[in-house]
Amino acid sequence: MLKKRISVSQKRQITIPIEFFNSLGIEKEVECYLQNNAIVIRPVRECSGEFDEQILADLISQGFSGTELLEKFKEMRRQIRPAVERLLDEALLAAAGKARFSTYEDVFNRNL
Numbered sequence: 326m327l328k329k330r331i332s333v334s335q336k337r338q339i340t341i342p343i344e345f346f347n348s349l350g351i352e353k354e355v356e357c358y359l360q361n362n363a364i365v366i367r368p369v370r371e372c373s374g375e376f377d378e379q380i381l382a383d384l385i386s387q388g389f390s391g392t393e394l395l396e397k398f399k400e401m402r403r404q405i406r407p408a409v410e411r412l413l414d415e416a417l418l419a420a421a422g423k424a425r426f427s428t429y430e431d432v433f434n435r436n437l
Contacts, residue, residue: 341366376405 329342341351354369380401381394389397419426 377402 327342327345327348329345331339331342333339341355349368351368355366356369357364357366359365377398380398384394384397384401415424418424
């Protein structure tokens with residue numbers, strides 16, 4: 326495990342050590358969040374098209390085509406990351422017992 330002590334400037338800025346930067350393949354942005362009383366910093370990965378086919382199929386089934394299809398596709402694609410982040414936030418709250426959650430039985434109305 327890589328570990329390094331770094332200083333914090335008067336403006337609350339830090340410099341990411343080069344070996345961390347290179348190892349993680351950081352490009353333009355990082356995201357940071359609090360977890361278990363620690364600040365976690367990780368690279369932001371742009372959407373790499375995981376849902377492109379589903380988005381296009383849905384939009385085509387709704388009758389979009391041409392320039393209108395392209396604009397709607399871009400709009401839908403921009404909504405993926407915020408939606409996933411909301412889901413993760415909800416899951417963390419549910420795991421911490423701070424939000425309602427559904428069991429398998431609740432979702433599928435089955436008893437195991």
